[in-house]
Amino acid sequence: MEHLLPLEGECRCGKVGIRVDAPPILTMACHCTGCQKMSASAYSLTAAIPRDAFSVTRGDPVIGGLRGPDARHFFCPDCMTWMFTRFDAALPFVNVRPTLLDDCGWFVPFIETYTSEKLPWASTPAAHSFEAFPPPESFESLAGEYAQSIRRY
Secondary structure, eight states: OGGGOSEEEEOSSSSSEEEEOSOOSEEEEEOOHHHHHHHTSSOEEEEEEEGGGEEEEESOOEEEEEESSSEEEEEOTTTOOEEEEEEOTTSOEEEEOGGGBSOOTTOOOSEEEOGGGOOTTOOOOOSEEOSSSOOGGGHHHHHHHHHHHHTTO
C-alpha cells in the first residue's frame, strides 16, 4: 500500500479535499445502527489514519453527527458528505471514509464491529468480528496483525 501514498480524495462535490500520507493503522466496517443511519447503508467503512498523516487540503469541513468531546464527525458543508471523524487527544488517529480517496481499491475491512447490530444479510471479508468495539487491550495486536497483512501487497 505504501507505493500508493500519498492518497488524495474529496467529498462528492469536490469542495473539500483530503490527503493521507501514511498507511492505515487499521481498517474497519462498523455495523452499528448509528453508522447505518449516517451512511444510509448496512455499515460504514473506516481507515484509521495516523493523526499527523491526515490533512484537509481544500475547503472547510463542518461538524455534524457526533459532536461530543470524544468524537466529532466532519462533513462537507455543501454536499454533506460524511468525510472523517476526529477523536480526543487520547486516540492518535483520524477515521477516514476510504471510498472518498481517489484510489480506494486497496481497501478491505480487517475488522468488523458491532456485529450485534448488523443487518442479517450484511457480510464483509473482515478477518476479525466483534459484537461491539474490540477491547482496548486488543488494538495493539490487531494493528500489528493488520500491518503484517498489508505488507503482502
